[in-house]
Amino acid sequence: MTRQENVDVLADHSLLLAIPAFLPAVALVALVLFIAMRDRRAEKRENEDARAQSAQAEHSEESVTDRRLRYGLVTVAAGSLLMGCSSGTESQPSDVPTNAARVIDIRIANGTVSPANTRTEAEVGQRIVLRVDSDATDELHVHSAPAHTFPVAAAAGQQFDFTVTVPGQVEIELHHLGRTVTTLLVRR
Numbered sequence: 001m002t003r004q005e006n007v008d009v010l011a012d013h014s015l016l017l018a019i020p021a022f023l024p025a026v027a028l029v030a031l032v033l034f035i036a037m038r039d040r041r042a043e044k045r046e047n048e049d050a051r052a053q054s055a056q057a058e059h060s061e062e063s064v065t066d067r068r069l070r071y072g073l074v075t076v077a078a079g080s081l082l083m084g085c086s087s088g089t090e091s092q093p094s095d096v097p098t099n100a101a102r103v104i105d106i107r108i109a110n111g112t113v114s115p116a117n118t119r120t121e122a123e124v125g126q127r128i129v130l131r132v133d134s135d136a137t138d139e140l141h142v143h144s145a146p147a148h149t150f151p152v153a154a155a156a157g158q159q160f161d162f163t164v165t166v167p168g169q170v171e172i173e174l175h176h177l178g179r180t181v182t183t184l185l186v187r188r
């Protein structure tokens with residue numbers, strides 16, 4: 001019987017214990033109500049079954065146990081589903097800096113830099129990551145408040161990161177080459 005497998009899943013106590021910690025109480029109440037309604041419908045169906053098979057006295061007793069197991073299983077399954085949703089796709093207030101880092105790949109070779117004079121949109125509090133491949137030493141200067149200066153070596157795979165806390169335009173320059181790599185348009 002497939003219902004026997006359900007007993008194993010119920011024994012996962014860590015998941016059961018995690019539910020009250022992560023689920024809002026409102027979601028739990030809604031969930032239980034939903035399951036209870038479903039269960040009542042199933043019960044009605046099973047009672048009709050039992051009446052039809054009244055000769056088998058054991059049947060109804062069995063189905064009550066099965067239903068209890070199924071109730072628990074559905075709670076656990078729906079709970080874990082809800083937990084997955086809330087941690088992944090829950091929308092955040094727009095002023096909370098939860099964006100992924102803005103990565104800017106910079107390549108310096110033969111006295112030229114790319115990109116050059118571009119514009120890069122960013123948000124206040126967003127992490128900005130500069131990944132630099134260079135064949136010459138230079139100095140990256142971020143004209144934010146406070147400003148940042150990063151020494152560039154003649155090497156591949158260098159990485160510098162910072163966060164801009166004030167909205168506005170922030171130039172990222174290469175001082176030895178005298179070029180503007182990009183200008184950050186930092187919005188609230």
Ligand SMILES: [Cu+2]
Nearest residue numbers: 141142143173
């Ligand atoms: Cu500068």
